[in-house]
Amino acid sequence: MTTSLQRPVGNAGQPSTLRHVDSFEIQPPTAPQPNGVPRSAWARSHRRVSRWHRPYIAILLLMDLAATVLASWLASTEFEQARAGFQTSNATWFYTVSYLLLPLGWVIVLWSNGAYDRRYLGLGTDEFKRVTRAGVAVAASVSFVTFATNTDVSRLTVGTALLGAMLLVLFARYLARIVLHTIRRRAGQAAQQVVLVGTLPEALEVYKAVSRSPAAGLIPVAIHLTDGYAAARGLETPIPVYAGRDVLSLVREVGGDTIAVCGSASTEPGELRRLAWQLEGSGVDLIVAPQLTDIAGPRVHIRPIEGLPLLHVEEPTLSGPALLAKNLLDRLAAGLGLLLLIPLFVTISVAIRLSDPGPVFFRQPRVGHEGRTFRVWKFRTMYVDAEQRLAGLVDQNETDGMLFKIKEDPRVFAAGRFLRASSLDELPQLINVLWGEMSLVGPRPLPADDGDFLGDVRRRLLVRPGITGLWQVSGRSDLSWDEAVRLDLYYVDNWSLAYDLSILWRTVGVVLARKGAY
Incomplete structure (x- = not known):
């Protein structure tokens, strides 16, 4: 006898709603699936399920x-x-x-x-x-x-x-x-319908990761628990949860075409190999999501030893010729950019002085590379008494962590709103890049309120902060603090010159769309 969680199966192509797992029923065992298929590719009885x-x-x-x-x-x-x-x-x-x-x-x-x-x-x-x-x-x-x-x-x-x-x-x-x-x-089309196999925390972690990127074309439609229904009983899950079922039968039942084995579920001796055998000729894809999160492909290499595929994880490249090339390109681009942008700087300066008498630039202490403090250059977008009015607005903060953001901040004058929406207020940071305090691409420099970052946040200081970064092109102020930190740490662990160029290219689209800027 086998057990399964008694939950209705929704349309695989539609967004799922939260389901409360609180009951199960006994079901008869399903017929075992044969291991292996005829070796000839022409003898396959099933074509690949995913046809997009x-x-x-x-x-x-x-x-x-x-x-x-x-x-x-x-x-x-x-x-x-x-x-x-x-x-x-x-x-x-x-x-x-x-x-x-x-x-x-x-x-x-x-x-x-x-x-x-x-x-x-x-x-x-x-x-x-x-x-x-x-x-x-x-x-x-x-x-x-x-x-x-x-x-x-x-x-x-x-x-x-x-x-x-x-x-x-x-x-x-x-x-x-x-x-x-x-x-x-x-439309949620042209994607693979995925059944996640593993423990509930591991499956939900993979669900969260693939759901953050709809463009990846992976839509989780169900979770199959490897540790029994008790692990999920009484918990809310975004997609249906099952246990004690034949995985291939479950995939066909929920309309899936891909199985993703999550975390420790892939470490059971022989289980993953037998699952791969079972899927041969079925037209169902098999994905393995190991417990290596936020590590990019170039750092992971498979080195088989006596039939055992070992994943070798290289250290992040935080020094060497690539970093030297990055620093040289940063300073050359910053110097050229400052020369070409002189007319724009003059125009913005006049607009700021007409909006509110006071200094054109705003300089604030920020924490930079290896914890060194520097003063960042920005065009002033707030009234001169903004710091004095901050205490009365603390309870209106719309973000978390070490940031303070309000979409309709009353301290920002009209020209300042345009500068923020278009990100033009960030252009003077080219001066910081020219002086070697910042980079064109990197984690955003955070205020140096106490001069000390604790926990994982300190890892951001291994590289120079940037004018733009993975945080900015992924949502900017719309992201939570935890998500922003995760993206910054991902950049630190996986940066490359090609990745920097990709982020710079994505920055153009984000700035034009004015997404998350306020």
Whole structure:
């Protein structure tokens, strides 16, 4: 006999409501599932349950072909010059190579580099890295064929066509990703329906993580407890909870297509392997969420030893050539930015003086790298008596932790509201970046009220604070203090130059949308 929690199953595609787990019923055991399927891929009786990727990949194929053909067409003038020196008088053959064989070659190389692998589509940088590697492979292949056949073509022409094709493919995939993310956020479609397997705290932790990012395309629809119904009895859960059930039968019952094994549930000897066997040929995906939270992929490496896959976690890179390059880029960008923004600084200064007589800049002590205190530069957005009026507004604070925020702060004058909404008040911090007190990207500098941070918050001080950061592009003032700290710590543990560039790019969209700025 097996037991299961007696809870109704909602529509997998609809947002779930809180369910109160307080009862269970005895159910007969289900028939055991066979382990393993015929080895031939053609003998599978079930196709993959999650099918959103098939039309998406078909669209990507068409877009990639169109992008490569467009790149050839844009270089048509150069192609005409190249054709004049081509070692054949057959113009049809030349255009066949340029507009048919070369685009097909692009698609074949993209496919062989995993650029259509559904595991890398829609999230992360792997998709773009694979497109870039494919571009290098195509360039190398074309160069080899040209050299081997002693073909006389313009290097500039070929380079323009190949580089243009790669850039257009990257741009097309970026646009496709935006559309995919919009569909996932607004309609809950084009996503995988996930059943979480593990203890309740571990399952809820994974639920919270994937729910924070709807663009990831993972929608939890049920939890299967490995430690029995008693662990969840009397607790509220955002999705239905079950126990003592055959997992594959449960997945089909709730309309799922993916199983996520959470935390310690993946450490039972042989259990994970037997579950993988059971899922072979079923069309259901298997995901393992180990107890390694907020650690980015580049720091995690799998090193198998005698069939045992060991996860090796590298230390964060907080020194070395990459950090030196970051500091040099910060200071060069800050110096150039200050020179170019002089007219804007003058205009903002005049607007501040007209709004409220007093200093143009506001300087406040903040805690920086390794706990050193510095004074941050900002355009003043509040009346000169703002500090004196703070005591009467403390009970209206709309955030928690070490921050004080009010959406309609009466101490902010009209021009100051515009400066805050557009983030223009932060631009003078380029002076701090030029002096080496701050960085363009990093955790936001917090007020130095007592000069000491306790607990996990101190880890933010391992890097220089930034004008923008993961906190800002993920919600800014709309986030809770705990969530802001979690994002800052994630940045500290996983920063890289590529990650900084990604955050800077996302900052542009956040600033234009004025999201969470007040």
